Amino acid sequence: QVQLVESGGGVVQPGRSLRLSCVASGFSFSDYVMHWVRQAPGKGLEWVAVISYDGSNKYYADSVKGRFTISRDNSKDTLFLQMNSLSADDTAEYYCATEGEGGCSSISCYAYFQHWGQGTLVTVSS
Amino acid sequence: DIQMTQSPSSLSASVGDSVTITCQASQDINFYLNWYQQKPGKAPKLLIYDVSNLATGVPSKFSGSGSGTDFTFTIRSLQPEDVATYYCQHYDNLPYSFGQGTKLEIK
Numbered sequence: 001q002v003q004l005v006e007s008g009g010g011v012v013q014p015g016r017s018l019r020l021s022c023v024a025s026g027f028s029f030s031d032y033v034m035h036w037v038r039q040a041p042g043k044g045l046e047w048v049a050v051i052s053y054d055g056s057n058k059y060y061a062d063s064v065k066g067r068f069t070i071s072r073d074n075s076k077d078t079l080f081l082q083m084n085s086l087s088a089d090d091t092a093e094y095y096c097a098t099e100g101e102g103g104c105s106s107i108s109c110y111a112y113f114q115h116w117g118q119g120t121l122v123t124v125s126s
Numbered sequence: 127d128i129q130m131t132q133s134p135s136s137l138s139a140s141v142g143d144s145v146t147i148t149c150q151a152s153q154d155i156n157f158y159l160n161w162y163q164q165k166p167g168k169a170p171k172l173l174i175y176d177v178s179n180l181a182t183g184v185p186s187k188f189s190g191s192g193s194g195t196d197f198t199f200t201i202r203s204l205q206p207e208d209v210a211t212y213y214c215q216h217y218d219n220l221p222y223s224f225g226q227g228t229k230l231e232i233k
Contacts (some may be wrong), residue, residue, distance in 0.1 A: 034156035043215055045224040059220045095169055112160040112175035
C-alpha cells in the first residue's frame, strides 16, 4: 500500500535551517508529482510547494519563495524540503502529498492530494 | 492568486441530518475543486476531486457539485464519525489554495 513517511522536524531557532524528508513506498514514486502542504497549530491548510515527476520544475507559495527549496531523489524514492531563514510563521505540521495520478508531463496536472504522510512538526522558537 | 472562501466556518447538526458546506472561488476555477476531511490529529483525507468524483473508498453519503466559482459539499445521514474539519481546495492554476475550513460538530 502507498506510504509516505516524513521526518526531520523539530525545534529550531529563528533564522536557522531545517531539512525535511518524505520517504515513499508502495507506488512508482518517479511517476508522480509531489507537494508539500503545511498547517500551523490550530489553523487551516496551506499549500507550500510542488515538484514535477523528474524534479525539473518547481513552484512555491509566495510565503516561502526564496527561502524554501523542494527537491527529490527518485533513486531513493525521497522528497525533500530545505527550509532556510526560518521564522515563527513557519511553525507548522508539514505534510508531503502525492497528486492523484501519475504520468503528468507538466509541473502539475492532477492536484488532488490522494495520499498524505502523517506529518512532521516544525517549531521555530528561541 | 485565487482565494477560496468557505462557509460556514463551523456547523453543528444532529445525527441523521444532512449538512451542506459552500466554497466560493475568487475567479472561475472550472472543475478543479477538491474536498478533504481532517479529523483531529490526523492528516487530511481526500473525499471528492474534480467537483463531484468520489475518491476511492469514500461512501456515497458524501457528494459535491458546482462549477465556475460556486461549489457545494453535502453529507447525508450525518454520523458521529463525520465529526471533522472539511476543506475545499482549487487547482486551476498555481499557487493552489485551500478554503479556511468548516468545523463540523454533532449536537
